[in-house]
Amino acid sequence: MVNSKALGTGGRKSDKDLKIRVKTAKGRKVASTKWLERQLNDPYVARARSEGYRSRAAFKIKEMNEKQKFFKKGSRVVDLGAAPGGWSQVAAAAVGSTDANPLVVGIDYLDMDPIPGVILFKKDFTEDDAPGLLIDALGGHKADVVMSDMAWPTTGHRATDHLRIVHLIEIAADFAIQVLAPGGSFVAKVFQGGTEHELLHMLKRHFNTTFHIKPPSSRKDSAEAYLVAKGFKGSNVAENAEEER
Numbered sequence: 215m216v217n218s219k220a221l222g223t224g225g226r227k228s229d230k231d232l233k234i235r236v237k238t239a240k241g242r243k244v245a246s247t248k249w250l251e252r253q254l255n256d257p258y259v260a261r262a263r264s265e266g267y268r269s270r271a272a273f274k275i276k277e278m279n280e281k282q283k284f285f286k287k288g289s290r291v292v293d294l295g296a297a298p299g300g301w302s303q304v305a306a307a308a309v310g311s312t313d314a315n316p317l318v319v320g321i322d323y324l325d326m327d328p329i330p331g332v333i334l335f336k337k338d339f340t341e342d343d344a345p346g347l348l349i350d351a352l353g354g355h356k357a358d359v360v361m362s363d364m365a366w367p368t369t370g371h372r373a374t375d376h377l378r379i380v381h382l383i384e385i386a387a388d389f390a391i392q393v394l395a396p397g398g399s400f401v402a403k404v405f406q407g408g409t410e411h412e413l414l415h416m417l418k419r420h421f422n423t424t425f426h427i428k429p430p431s432s433r434k435d436s437a438e439a440y441l442v443a444k445g446f447k448g449s450n451v452a453e454n455a456e457e458e459r
């Protein structure tokens with residue numbers, strides 16, 4: 215145990231030790247109190263606020279990009295499950311997207327405030343016309359990065375939740391293969407158990423490298439991780455595979 219006196223703070227607690235405790239108010243569930251307490255004590259929440267990001271999630275893509283360098287100046291990016299907009303903010307700044315020359319396109323079924331340099335659609339990505347809208351917004355260009363932080367709210371029924379997230383990852387991956395330029399990257403949220411064997415196999419065929427990472431800002435107690443696929447080989451791979459059958 216650290217003795218604050220021994221550290222020369224005169225017995226006072228350092229700011230780091232000052233954990234905010236929240237009392238359970240009447241009508242507030244224990245889970246909500248715990249969530250509130252965690253938010254108030256989370257350094258990433260405070261950093262997001264002070265650095266102008268809409269979500270602490272912004273740090274996840276920031277940290278992954280620092281290591282994996284998906285974004286280059288001028289890259290085109292698609293953000294699936296974009297609300298409230300942290301990942302789009304990070305991407306727009308990294309690629310140099312502006313309203314005059316927007317390079318980032320995002321989609322979410324939730325409302326989002328506008329983000330400079332980002333074209334946003336309020337729509338469920340699983341709807342048939344959603345991919346087409348995003349492709350049109352890319353203005354005839356291929357994308358360099360497709361990133362998906364999509365997750366449905368959990369139902370509490372493990373098998374159902376698993377199937378729903380697997381479906382989201384599959385449609386995001388299919389979309390990525392359709393729109394990525396050769397050399398492009400795909401990043402998608404997955405949950406414990408990683409990526410389904412078949413999907414991983416399919417991605418390995420289409421990309422030079424595929425792996426899972428958990429950025430430091432992803433909560434340790436969360437089953438969340440990210441699948442990263444880099445070096446898209448181009449859509450010919452799909453055509454060749456069809457011909458081989």
Ligand SMILES: C[S@@+](CC[C@H](N)C(=O)[O-])C[C@H]1O[C@@H](n2cnc3c(N)ncnc32)[C@H](O)[C@@H]1O
Nearest residue numbers: 269271295298299300301322323338339363364
């Ligand atoms: C973890 S949040 C994304 C946070 C975001 N990356 C950020 O930095 O602010 C997941 C988002 O996925 C969205 N989402 C889940 N399923 C979706 C779907 N089928 N279509 C569009 N958005 C979806 C949710 O509405 C939610 O806003």
